Amino acid sequence: MQEALESLLERLGCRPTGRPVALSGGDMAAVYRLGTDAGELVIKRDVPERLAGEAEGLRALRSAGTDLVVPEVWAEEGGWLIMEALDPVPPTSAARRTLAEGLRALHAATSAPHGWPRDNACGATPQPNAPLDDGRAFQRERRLRPLTRACHRRGLLDDALRARLEAVALGLEAWLPDAPACLVHGDLWAGNVLYTSRGPALIDPAVYRHFREVDLAMLTLFGAPSPAFLEAYWDGRPPDDWPRREALFQLYPLLNHLLLFGGSYRAAVERALARAEAA
Structure with missing residues:
Protein backbone atom coordinates (compact mmCIF):
# COMPACT_ATOMS: atom_id res chain seq x y z
CA MET A 1 0.00 0.00 0.00
CA GLN A 2 1.37 3.40 -0.88
CA GLU A 3 2.77 5.61 1.82
CA ALA A 4 0.27 8.41 1.11
CA LEU A 5 -2.66 6.03 1.62
CA GLU A 6 -1.19 4.65 4.84
CA SER A 7 -0.76 8.19 6.14
CA LEU A 8 -4.35 9.05 5.20
CA LEU A 9 -5.72 5.97 6.95
CA GLU A 10 -3.69 6.81 10.03
CA GLY A 18 -5.28 -7.32 6.14
CA ARG A 19 -4.18 -6.62 2.60
CA PRO A 20 -6.33 -4.75 0.07
CA VAL A 21 -8.35 -6.98 -2.27
CA ALA A 22 -8.92 -5.77 -5.83
CA LEU A 23 -12.58 -5.46 -6.82
CA SER A 24 -13.98 -6.01 -10.30
CA GLY A 25 -15.74 -3.29 -12.25
CA GLY A 26 -13.06 -0.63 -11.93
CA ASP A 27 -12.79 0.20 -15.64
CA MET A 28 -11.63 3.77 -15.00
CA ALA A 29 -10.14 3.51 -11.51
CA ALA A 30 -8.33 0.97 -9.39
CA VAL A 31 -10.79 -0.21 -6.71
CA TYR A 32 -9.97 -2.19 -3.57
CA ARG A 33 -11.72 -3.45 -0.46
CA LEU A 34 -9.76 -3.19 2.76
CA GLY A 35 -10.53 -4.46 6.23
CA THR A 36 -9.61 -2.12 9.07
CA ASP A 37 -10.13 -2.00 12.81
CA ALA A 38 -12.77 0.70 12.14
CA GLY A 39 -14.72 -1.34 9.60
CA GLU A 40 -14.61 -2.47 5.98
CA LEU A 41 -13.66 0.21 3.45
CA VAL A 42 -13.65 0.63 -0.31
CA ILE A 43 -10.65 2.51 -1.65
CA LYS A 44 -10.36 4.03 -5.12
CA ARG A 45 -7.25 5.31 -6.86
CA ASP A 46 -7.84 7.65 -9.82
CA VAL A 47 -7.32 11.13 -11.22
CA PRO A 48 -7.94 13.54 -8.31
CA GLU A 49 -10.46 15.65 -10.24
CA ARG A 50 -12.63 12.63 -11.06
CA LEU A 51 -12.56 11.39 -7.47
CA ALA A 52 -13.45 14.85 -6.16
CA GLY A 53 -16.51 14.87 -8.41
CA GLU A 54 -17.52 11.41 -7.28
CA ALA A 55 -17.12 12.28 -3.60
CA GLU A 56 -19.20 15.42 -4.07
CA GLY A 57 -21.88 13.37 -5.85
CA LEU A 58 -22.03 10.77 -3.08
CA ARG A 59 -22.43 13.49 -0.47
CA ALA A 60 -25.18 15.15 -2.52
CA LEU A 61 -27.09 11.88 -2.84
CA ARG A 62 -26.69 11.12 0.89
CA SER A 63 -28.04 14.54 1.80
CA ALA A 64 -31.08 14.22 -0.48
CA GLY A 65 -33.12 12.59 2.29
CA THR A 66 -34.36 9.47 0.51
CA ASP A 67 -34.47 5.88 1.75
CA LEU A 68 -31.74 4.88 -0.70
CA VAL A 69 -28.40 3.78 0.75
CA VAL A 70 -25.35 5.79 -0.34
CA PRO A 71 -21.88 4.91 0.95
CA GLU A 72 -20.41 7.41 3.39
CA VAL A 73 -17.28 9.17 2.16
CA TRP A 74 -14.52 8.98 4.75
CA ALA A 75 -11.92 10.97 2.83
CA GLU A 76 -11.01 12.19 -0.64
CA GLU A 77 -7.46 13.42 -1.03
CA GLY A 78 -4.52 13.23 -3.38
CA GLY A 79 -6.01 10.75 -5.83
CA TRP A 80 -7.51 8.50 -3.14
CA LEU A 81 -11.21 8.10 -2.29
CA ILE A 82 -12.05 6.19 0.89
CA MET A 83 -15.63 5.23 1.69
CA GLU A 84 -17.59 2.67 3.63
CA ALA A 85 -17.97 -0.77 2.06
CA LEU A 86 -21.41 -2.18 1.28
CA ASP A 87 -22.25 -5.87 1.32
CA PRO A 88 -24.51 -6.92 -1.58
CA VAL A 89 -27.38 -9.38 -1.21
CA PRO A 90 -29.69 -10.88 -3.87
CA PRO A 91 -32.41 -8.44 -4.97
CA THR A 92 -36.05 -9.05 -4.14
CA SER A 93 -39.24 -7.66 -5.65
CA ALA A 94 -39.71 -5.53 -2.54
CA ALA A 95 -36.18 -4.14 -2.88
CA ARG A 96 -36.78 -3.25 -6.52
CA ARG A 97 -39.93 -1.35 -5.52
CA THR A 98 -37.95 0.43 -2.79
CA LEU A 99 -35.39 1.46 -5.42
CA ALA A 100 -38.16 2.85 -7.63
CA GLU A 101 -39.75 4.75 -4.75
CA GLY A 102 -36.38 6.08 -3.62
CA LEU A 103 -35.56 7.36 -7.10
CA ARG A 104 -39.00 8.93 -7.38
CA ALA A 105 -38.37 10.73 -4.08
CA LEU A 106 -34.91 11.82 -5.25
CA HIS A 107 -36.37 13.25 -8.44
CA ALA A 108 -39.34 14.91 -6.74
CA ALA A 109 -37.22 17.71 -5.23
CA THR A 110 -36.56 20.28 -7.95
CA SER A 111 -34.61 23.52 -8.18
CA ALA A 112 -33.21 25.72 -10.92
CA PRO A 113 -31.11 25.73 -13.00
CA HIS A 114 -30.12 22.64 -14.98
CA GLY A 115 -26.48 21.72 -14.44
CA TRP A 116 -24.11 21.67 -11.48
CA PRO A 117 -21.75 24.17 -9.82
CA ARG A 118 -18.70 22.28 -11.13
CA ASP A 119 -17.82 20.00 -14.00
CA ASN A 120 -17.27 16.33 -13.21
CA ALA A 121 -16.85 13.17 -15.29
CA CYS A 122 -18.91 10.31 -16.67
CA GLY A 123 -16.43 7.46 -16.71
CA ALA A 124 -13.24 8.94 -18.11
CA THR A 125 -15.08 11.59 -20.15
CA PRO A 126 -15.12 15.15 -18.79
CA GLN A 127 -18.73 16.18 -18.18
CA PRO A 128 -19.47 19.91 -18.63
CA ASN A 129 -22.15 21.14 -16.22
CA ALA A 130 -22.21 24.92 -16.61
CA PRO A 131 -25.80 25.79 -15.62
CA LEU A 132 -28.54 26.78 -18.05
CA ASP A 133 -32.12 27.72 -17.18
CA ASP A 134 -33.72 25.69 -19.97
CA GLY A 135 -33.26 21.94 -19.75
CA ARG A 136 -33.53 21.47 -23.50
CA ALA A 137 -30.68 23.92 -24.05
CA PHE A 138 -28.66 22.09 -21.39
CA GLN A 139 -29.24 18.72 -23.07
CA ARG A 140 -28.22 20.22 -26.41
CA GLU A 141 -25.20 22.33 -25.40
CA ARG A 142 -23.76 20.33 -22.49
CA ARG A 143 -24.56 16.77 -23.54
CA LEU A 144 -25.46 15.99 -27.16
CA ARG A 145 -23.45 18.49 -29.17
CA PRO A 146 -20.10 18.20 -27.30
CA LEU A 147 -20.04 14.41 -27.58
CA THR A 148 -21.34 14.41 -31.16
CA ARG A 149 -18.47 16.70 -32.15
CA ALA A 150 -15.90 14.71 -30.17
CA CYS A 151 -16.98 11.45 -31.82
CA HIS A 152 -16.97 13.08 -35.26
CA ARG A 153 -13.44 14.44 -34.75
CA ARG A 154 -12.23 10.91 -33.99
CA GLY A 155 -13.86 9.49 -37.09
CA LEU A 156 -16.45 7.55 -35.10
CA LEU A 157 -19.39 9.37 -36.75
CA ASP A 158 -19.65 10.23 -40.43
CA ASP A 159 -20.98 13.57 -41.63
CA ALA A 160 -24.50 12.27 -42.24
CA LEU A 161 -24.88 10.75 -38.77
CA ARG A 162 -23.45 13.86 -37.17
CA ALA A 163 -25.99 16.00 -39.06
CA ARG A 164 -28.87 13.83 -37.82
CA LEU A 165 -27.69 14.10 -34.21
CA GLU A 166 -27.33 17.87 -34.55
CA ALA A 167 -30.86 18.07 -35.96
CA VAL A 168 -32.28 16.19 -32.97
CA ALA A 169 -30.37 18.46 -30.60
CA LEU A 170 -31.59 21.59 -32.36
CA GLY A 171 -35.20 20.37 -32.49
CA LEU A 172 -35.82 19.60 -28.83
CA GLU A 173 -38.00 22.65 -28.20
CA ALA A 174 -40.44 21.42 -30.86
CA TRP A 175 -41.56 18.40 -28.82
CA LEU A 176 -39.94 18.17 -25.39
CA PRO A 177 -41.53 20.40 -22.74
CA ASP A 178 -39.13 22.06 -20.37
CA ALA A 179 -39.28 20.79 -16.80
CA PRO A 180 -37.80 21.79 -13.44
CA ALA A 181 -34.36 20.32 -12.78
CA CYS A 182 -33.94 17.54 -10.23
CA LEU A 183 -30.87 15.85 -8.82
CA VAL A 184 -29.90 12.87 -10.97
CA HIS A 185 -27.34 10.16 -10.31
CA GLY A 186 -26.10 10.72 -13.84
CA ASP A 187 -24.61 7.27 -14.55
CA LEU A 188 -27.30 4.93 -13.27
CA TRP A 189 -26.68 1.73 -15.16
CA ALA A 190 -27.45 -1.53 -13.37
CA GLY A 191 -23.85 -1.95 -12.18
CA ASN A 192 -24.13 1.23 -10.14
CA VAL A 193 -27.08 -0.12 -8.15
CA LEU A 194 -26.33 -2.48 -5.26
CA TYR A 195 -28.90 -4.35 -3.22
CA THR A 196 -27.80 -4.58 0.41
CA SER A 197 -29.28 -5.76 3.69
CA ARG A 198 -29.97 -2.07 4.43
CA GLY A 199 -31.81 -1.54 1.16
CA PRO A 200 -30.94 -0.60 -2.43
CA ALA A 201 -27.80 1.50 -2.76
CA LEU A 202 -26.39 3.92 -5.34
CA ILE A 203 -22.66 4.06 -6.12
CA ASP A 204 -20.32 5.76 -8.63
CA PRO A 205 -22.43 8.85 -9.40
CA ALA A 206 -21.83 11.60 -11.94
CA VAL A 207 -24.42 13.96 -10.47
CA TYR A 208 -26.00 17.10 -11.84
CA ARG A 209 -29.51 18.58 -12.05
CA HIS A 210 -31.56 17.82 -15.14
CA PHE A 211 -34.59 15.90 -16.42
CA ARG A 212 -35.45 12.87 -14.28
CA GLU A 213 -35.58 10.68 -17.39
CA VAL A 214 -31.77 10.73 -17.43
CA ASP A 215 -31.66 8.07 -14.72
CA LEU A 216 -34.59 6.00 -16.02
CA ALA A 217 -33.19 5.88 -19.56
CA MET A 218 -29.79 4.75 -18.29
CA LEU A 219 -31.35 1.94 -16.26
CA THR A 220 -33.23 0.65 -19.29
CA LEU A 221 -30.23 1.04 -21.62
CA PHE A 222 -27.96 -1.54 -20.01
CA GLY A 223 -30.55 -3.60 -18.19
CA ALA A 224 -34.23 -4.38 -18.01
CA PRO A 225 -35.93 -3.02 -14.88
CA SER A 226 -38.82 -5.22 -13.82
CA PRO A 227 -42.41 -4.20 -14.60
CA ALA A 228 -42.89 -3.77 -10.83
CA PHE A 229 -40.04 -1.24 -10.76
CA LEU A 230 -41.44 0.82 -13.63
CA GLU A 231 -44.98 0.65 -12.23
CA ALA A 232 -43.75 1.85 -8.83
CA TYR A 233 -41.61 4.64 -10.28
CA TRP A 234 -44.24 6.03 -12.65
CA ASP A 235 -47.10 5.27 -10.24
CA GLY A 236 -48.89 3.81 -13.25
CA ARG A 237 -48.69 7.06 -15.25
CA PRO A 238 -45.61 7.18 -17.53
CA PRO A 239 -45.42 10.10 -19.97
CA ASP A 240 -47.25 9.42 -23.22
CA ASP A 241 -44.02 9.98 -25.16
CA TRP A 242 -41.80 7.96 -22.82
CA PRO A 243 -40.37 5.76 -25.64
CA ARG A 244 -39.10 8.87 -27.45
CA ARG A 245 -37.79 10.45 -24.24
CA GLU A 246 -36.09 7.18 -23.34
CA ALA A 247 -34.28 7.13 -26.70
CA LEU A 248 -33.29 10.80 -26.44
CA PHE A 249 -31.71 10.42 -23.02
CA GLN A 250 -29.94 7.24 -24.08
CA LEU A 251 -28.05 9.11 -26.80
CA TYR A 252 -25.64 10.79 -24.38
CA PRO A 253 -24.44 7.59 -22.64
CA LEU A 254 -24.28 5.78 -25.98
CA LEU A 255 -22.17 8.54 -27.52
CA ASN A 256 -19.98 8.42 -24.43
CA HIS A 257 -19.51 4.66 -24.89
CA LEU A 258 -18.77 5.23 -28.57
CA LEU A 259 -16.10 7.77 -27.61
CA LEU A 260 -14.58 5.58 -24.89
CA PHE A 261 -14.83 2.11 -26.42
CA GLY A 262 -15.03 2.58 -30.16
CA GLY A 263 -17.15 1.75 -33.16
CA SER A 264 -18.95 -1.26 -31.72
CA TYR A 265 -21.42 1.24 -30.21
CA ARG A 266 -22.22 3.04 -33.44
CA ALA A 267 -25.15 0.77 -34.34
CA ALA A 268 -26.69 1.36 -30.90
CA VAL A 269 -26.34 5.12 -31.42
CA GLU A 270 -28.11 4.81 -34.77
CA ARG A 271 -30.97 2.77 -33.27
CA ALA A 272 -31.55 5.25 -30.44
CA LEU A 273 -31.29 8.16 -32.85
CA ALA A 274 -33.97 6.68 -35.13
CA ARG A 275 -36.33 6.39 -32.15
CA ALA A 276 -35.56 9.93 -30.98
CA GLU A 277 -36.29 11.30 -34.47
CA ALA A 278 -39.77 9.78 -34.55
CA ALA A 279 -42.53 12.35 -34.86
Missing part, protein backbone atom coordinates in the same frame (compact mmCIF):
# COMPACT_ATOMS: atom_id res chain seq x y z
CA ARG A 11 -5.16 10.30 10.14
CA LEU A 12 -8.63 8.76 9.85
CA GLY A 13 -7.84 6.70 12.94
CA CYS A 14 -8.04 3.27 11.34
CA ARG A 15 -5.48 0.52 10.91
CA PRO A 16 -5.59 -2.15 8.19
CA THR A 17 -6.32 -5.67 9.40
Whole structure:
Protein backbone atom coordinates (compact mmCIF):
# COMPACT_ATOMS: atom_id res chain seq x y z
CA MET A 1 0.00 0.00 0.00
CA GLN A 2 1.37 3.40 -0.88
CA GLU A 3 2.77 5.61 1.82
CA ALA A 4 0.27 8.41 1.11
CA LEU A 5 -2.66 6.03 1.62
CA GLU A 6 -1.19 4.65 4.84
CA SER A 7 -0.76 8.19 6.14
CA LEU A 8 -4.35 9.05 5.20
CA LEU A 9 -5.72 5.97 6.95
CA GLU A 10 -3.69 6.81 10.03
CA ARG A 11 -5.16 10.30 10.14
CA LEU A 12 -8.63 8.76 9.85
CA GLY A 13 -7.84 6.70 12.94
CA CYS A 14 -8.04 3.27 11.34
CA ARG A 15 -5.48 0.52 10.91
CA PRO A 16 -5.59 -2.15 8.19
CA THR A 17 -6.32 -5.67 9.40
CA GLY A 18 -5.28 -7.32 6.14
CA ARG A 19 -4.18 -6.62 2.60
CA PRO A 20 -6.33 -4.75 0.07
CA VAL A 21 -8.35 -6.98 -2.27
CA ALA A 22 -8.92 -5.77 -5.83
CA LEU A 23 -12.58 -5.46 -6.82
CA SER A 24 -13.98 -6.01 -10.30
CA GLY A 25 -15.74 -3.29 -12.25
CA GLY A 26 -13.06 -0.63 -11.93
CA ASP A 27 -12.79 0.20 -15.64
CA MET A 28 -11.63 3.77 -15.00
CA ALA A 29 -10.14 3.51 -11.51
CA ALA A 30 -8.33 0.97 -9.39
CA VAL A 31 -10.79 -0.21 -6.71
CA TYR A 32 -9.97 -2.19 -3.57
CA ARG A 33 -11.72 -3.45 -0.46
CA LEU A 34 -9.76 -3.19 2.76
CA GLY A 35 -10.53 -4.46 6.23
CA THR A 36 -9.61 -2.12 9.07
CA ASP A 37 -10.13 -2.00 12.81
CA ALA A 38 -12.77 0.70 12.14
CA GLY A 39 -14.72 -1.34 9.60
CA GLU A 40 -14.61 -2.47 5.98
CA LEU A 41 -13.66 0.21 3.45
CA VAL A 42 -13.65 0.63 -0.31
CA ILE A 43 -10.65 2.51 -1.65
CA LYS A 44 -10.36 4.03 -5.12
CA ARG A 45 -7.25 5.31 -6.86
CA ASP A 46 -7.84 7.65 -9.82
CA VAL A 47 -7.32 11.13 -11.22
CA PRO A 48 -7.94 13.54 -8.31
CA GLU A 49 -10.46 15.65 -10.24
CA ARG A 50 -12.63 12.63 -11.06
CA LEU A 51 -12.56 11.39 -7.47
CA ALA A 52 -13.45 14.85 -6.16
CA GLY A 53 -16.51 14.87 -8.41
CA GLU A 54 -17.52 11.41 -7.28
CA ALA A 55 -17.12 12.28 -3.60
CA GLU A 56 -19.20 15.42 -4.07
CA GLY A 57 -21.88 13.37 -5.85
CA LEU A 58 -22.03 10.77 -3.08
CA ARG A 59 -22.43 13.49 -0.47
CA ALA A 60 -25.18 15.15 -2.52
CA LEU A 61 -27.09 11.88 -2.84
CA ARG A 62 -26.69 11.12 0.89
CA SER A 63 -28.04 14.54 1.80
CA ALA A 64 -31.08 14.22 -0.48
CA GLY A 65 -33.12 12.59 2.29
CA THR A 66 -34.36 9.47 0.51
CA ASP A 67 -34.47 5.88 1.75
CA LEU A 68 -31.74 4.88 -0.70
CA VAL A 69 -28.40 3.78 0.75
CA VAL A 70 -25.35 5.79 -0.34
CA PRO A 71 -21.88 4.91 0.95
CA GLU A 72 -20.41 7.41 3.39
CA VAL A 73 -17.28 9.17 2.16
CA TRP A 74 -14.52 8.98 4.75
CA ALA A 75 -11.92 10.97 2.83
CA GLU A 76 -11.01 12.19 -0.64
CA GLU A 77 -7.46 13.42 -1.03
CA GLY A 78 -4.52 13.23 -3.38
CA GLY A 79 -6.01 10.75 -5.83
CA TRP A 80 -7.51 8.50 -3.14
CA LEU A 81 -11.21 8.10 -2.29
CA ILE A 82 -12.05 6.19 0.89
CA MET A 83 -15.63 5.23 1.69
CA GLU A 84 -17.59 2.67 3.63
CA ALA A 85 -17.97 -0.77 2.06
CA LEU A 86 -21.41 -2.18 1.28
CA ASP A 87 -22.25 -5.87 1.32
CA PRO A 88 -24.51 -6.92 -1.58
CA VAL A 89 -27.38 -9.38 -1.21
CA PRO A 90 -29.69 -10.88 -3.87
CA PRO A 91 -32.41 -8.44 -4.97
CA THR A 92 -36.05 -9.05 -4.14
CA SER A 93 -39.24 -7.66 -5.65
CA ALA A 94 -39.71 -5.53 -2.54
CA ALA A 95 -36.18 -4.14 -2.88
CA ARG A 96 -36.78 -3.25 -6.52
CA ARG A 97 -39.93 -1.35 -5.52
CA THR A 98 -37.95 0.43 -2.79
CA LEU A 99 -35.39 1.46 -5.42
CA ALA A 100 -38.16 2.85 -7.63
CA GLU A 101 -39.75 4.75 -4.75
CA GLY A 102 -36.38 6.08 -3.62
CA LEU A 103 -35.56 7.36 -7.10
CA ARG A 104 -39.00 8.93 -7.38
CA ALA A 105 -38.37 10.73 -4.08
CA LEU A 106 -34.91 11.82 -5.25
CA HIS A 107 -36.37 13.25 -8.44
CA ALA A 108 -39.34 14.91 -6.74
CA ALA A 109 -37.22 17.71 -5.23
CA THR A 110 -36.56 20.28 -7.95
CA SER A 111 -34.61 23.52 -8.18
CA ALA A 112 -33.21 25.72 -10.92
CA PRO A 113 -31.11 25.73 -13.00
CA HIS A 114 -30.12 22.64 -14.98
CA GLY A 115 -26.48 21.72 -14.44
CA TRP A 116 -24.11 21.67 -11.48
CA PRO A 117 -21.75 24.17 -9.82
CA ARG A 118 -18.70 22.28 -11.13
CA ASP A 119 -17.82 20.00 -14.00
CA ASN A 120 -17.27 16.33 -13.21
CA ALA A 121 -16.85 13.17 -15.29
CA CYS A 122 -18.91 10.31 -16.67
CA GLY A 123 -16.43 7.46 -16.71
CA ALA A 124 -13.24 8.94 -18.11
CA THR A 125 -15.08 11.59 -20.15
CA PRO A 126 -15.12 15.15 -18.79
CA GLN A 127 -18.73 16.18 -18.18
CA PRO A 128 -19.47 19.91 -18.63
CA ASN A 129 -22.15 21.14 -16.22
CA ALA A 130 -22.21 24.92 -16.61
CA PRO A 131 -25.80 25.79 -15.62
CA LEU A 132 -28.54 26.78 -18.05
CA ASP A 133 -32.12 27.72 -17.18
CA ASP A 134 -33.72 25.69 -19.97
CA GLY A 135 -33.26 21.94 -19.75
CA ARG A 136 -33.53 21.47 -23.50
CA ALA A 137 -30.68 23.92 -24.05
CA PHE A 138 -28.66 22.09 -21.39
CA GLN A 139 -29.24 18.72 -23.07
CA ARG A 140 -28.22 20.22 -26.41
CA GLU A 141 -25.20 22.33 -25.40
CA ARG A 142 -23.76 20.33 -22.49
CA ARG A 143 -24.56 16.77 -23.54
CA LEU A 144 -25.46 15.99 -27.16
CA ARG A 145 -23.45 18.49 -29.17
CA PRO A 146 -20.10 18.20 -27.30
CA LEU A 147 -20.04 14.41 -27.58
CA THR A 148 -21.34 14.41 -31.16
CA ARG A 149 -18.47 16.70 -32.15
CA ALA A 150 -15.90 14.71 -30.17
CA CYS A 151 -16.98 11.45 -31.82
CA HIS A 152 -16.97 13.08 -35.26
CA ARG A 153 -13.44 14.44 -34.75
CA ARG A 154 -12.23 10.91 -33.99
CA GLY A 155 -13.86 9.49 -37.09
CA LEU A 156 -16.45 7.55 -35.10
CA LEU A 157 -19.39 9.37 -36.75
CA ASP A 158 -19.65 10.23 -40.43
CA ASP A 159 -20.98 13.57 -41.63
CA ALA A 160 -24.50 12.27 -42.24
CA LEU A 161 -24.88 10.75 -38.77
CA ARG A 162 -23.45 13.86 -37.17
CA ALA A 163 -25.99 16.00 -39.06
CA ARG A 164 -28.87 13.83 -37.82
CA LEU A 165 -27.69 14.10 -34.21
CA GLU A 166 -27.33 17.87 -34.55
CA ALA A 167 -30.86 18.07 -35.96
CA VAL A 168 -32.28 16.19 -32.97
CA ALA A 169 -30.37 18.46 -30.60
CA LEU A 170 -31.59 21.59 -32.36
CA GLY A 171 -35.20 20.37 -32.49
CA LEU A 172 -35.82 19.60 -28.83
CA GLU A 173 -38.00 22.65 -28.20
CA ALA A 174 -40.44 21.42 -30.86
CA TRP A 175 -41.56 18.40 -28.82
CA LEU A 176 -39.94 18.17 -25.39
CA PRO A 177 -41.53 20.40 -22.74
CA ASP A 178 -39.13 22.06 -20.37
CA ALA A 179 -39.28 20.79 -16.80
CA PRO A 180 -37.80 21.79 -13.44
CA ALA A 181 -34.36 20.32 -12.78
CA CYS A 182 -33.94 17.54 -10.23
CA LEU A 183 -30.87 15.85 -8.82
CA VAL A 184 -29.90 12.87 -10.97
CA HIS A 185 -27.34 10.16 -10.31
CA GLY A 186 -26.10 10.72 -13.84
CA ASP A 187 -24.61 7.27 -14.55
CA LEU A 188 -27.30 4.93 -13.27
CA TRP A 189 -26.68 1.73 -15.16
CA ALA A 190 -27.45 -1.53 -13.37
CA GLY A 191 -23.85 -1.95 -12.18
CA ASN A 192 -24.13 1.23 -10.14
CA VAL A 193 -27.08 -0.12 -8.15
CA LEU A 194 -26.33 -2.48 -5.26
CA TYR A 195 -28.90 -4.35 -3.22
CA THR A 196 -27.80 -4.58 0.41
CA SER A 197 -29.28 -5.76 3.69
CA ARG A 198 -29.97 -2.07 4.43
CA GLY A 199 -31.81 -1.54 1.16
CA PRO A 200 -30.94 -0.60 -2.43
CA ALA A 201 -27.80 1.50 -2.76
CA LEU A 202 -26.39 3.92 -5.34
CA ILE A 203 -22.66 4.06 -6.12
CA ASP A 204 -20.32 5.76 -8.63
CA PRO A 205 -22.43 8.85 -9.40
CA ALA A 206 -21.83 11.60 -11.94
CA VAL A 207 -24.42 13.96 -10.47
CA TYR A 208 -26.00 17.10 -11.84
CA ARG A 209 -29.51 18.58 -12.05
CA HIS A 210 -31.56 17.82 -15.14
CA PHE A 211 -34.59 15.90 -16.42
CA ARG A 212 -35.45 12.87 -14.28
CA GLU A 213 -35.58 10.68 -17.39
CA VAL A 214 -31.77 10.73 -17.43
CA ASP A 215 -31.66 8.07 -14.72
CA LEU A 216 -34.59 6.00 -16.02
CA ALA A 217 -33.19 5.88 -19.56
CA MET A 218 -29.79 4.75 -18.29
CA LEU A 219 -31.35 1.94 -16.26
CA THR A 220 -33.23 0.65 -19.29
CA LEU A 221 -30.23 1.04 -21.62
CA PHE A 222 -27.96 -1.54 -20.01
CA GLY A 223 -30.55 -3.60 -18.19
CA ALA A 224 -34.23 -4.38 -18.01
CA PRO A 225 -35.93 -3.02 -14.88
CA SER A 226 -38.82 -5.22 -13.82
CA PRO A 227 -42.41 -4.20 -14.60
CA ALA A 228 -42.89 -3.77 -10.83
CA PHE A 229 -40.04 -1.24 -10.76
CA LEU A 230 -41.44 0.82 -13.63
CA GLU A 231 -44.98 0.65 -12.23
CA ALA A 232 -43.75 1.85 -8.83
CA TYR A 233 -41.61 4.64 -10.28
CA TRP A 234 -44.24 6.03 -12.65
CA ASP A 235 -47.10 5.27 -10.24
CA GLY A 236 -48.89 3.81 -13.25
CA ARG A 237 -48.69 7.06 -15.25
CA PRO A 238 -45.61 7.18 -17.53
CA PRO A 239 -45.42 10.10 -19.97
CA ASP A 240 -47.25 9.42 -23.22
CA ASP A 241 -44.02 9.98 -25.16
CA TRP A 242 -41.80 7.96 -22.82
CA PRO A 243 -40.37 5.76 -25.64
CA ARG A 244 -39.10 8.87 -27.45
CA ARG A 245 -37.79 10.45 -24.24
CA GLU A 246 -36.09 7.18 -23.34
CA ALA A 247 -34.28 7.13 -26.70
CA LEU A 248 -33.29 10.80 -26.44
CA PHE A 249 -31.71 10.42 -23.02
CA GLN A 250 -29.94 7.24 -24.08
CA LEU A 251 -28.05 9.11 -26.80
CA TYR A 252 -25.64 10.79 -24.38
CA PRO A 253 -24.44 7.59 -22.64
CA LEU A 254 -24.28 5.78 -25.98
CA LEU A 255 -22.17 8.54 -27.52
CA ASN A 256 -19.98 8.42 -24.43
CA HIS A 257 -19.51 4.66 -24.89
CA LEU A 258 -18.77 5.23 -28.57
CA LEU A 259 -16.10 7.77 -27.61
CA LEU A 260 -14.58 5.58 -24.89
CA PHE A 261 -14.83 2.11 -26.42
CA GLY A 262 -15.03 2.58 -30.16
CA GLY A 263 -17.15 1.75 -33.16
CA SER A 264 -18.95 -1.26 -31.72
CA TYR A 265 -21.42 1.24 -30.21
CA ARG A 266 -22.22 3.04 -33.44
CA ALA A 267 -25.15 0.77 -34.34
CA ALA A 268 -26.69 1.36 -30.90
CA VAL A 269 -26.34 5.12 -31.42
CA GLU A 270 -28.11 4.81 -34.77
CA ARG A 271 -30.97 2.77 -33.27
CA ALA A 272 -31.55 5.25 -30.44
CA LEU A 273 -31.29 8.16 -32.85
CA ALA A 274 -33.97 6.68 -35.13
CA ARG A 275 -36.33 6.39 -32.15
CA ALA A 276 -35.56 9.93 -30.98
CA GLU A 277 -36.29 11.30 -34.47
CA ALA A 278 -39.77 9.78 -34.55
CA ALA A 279 -42.53 12.35 -34.86
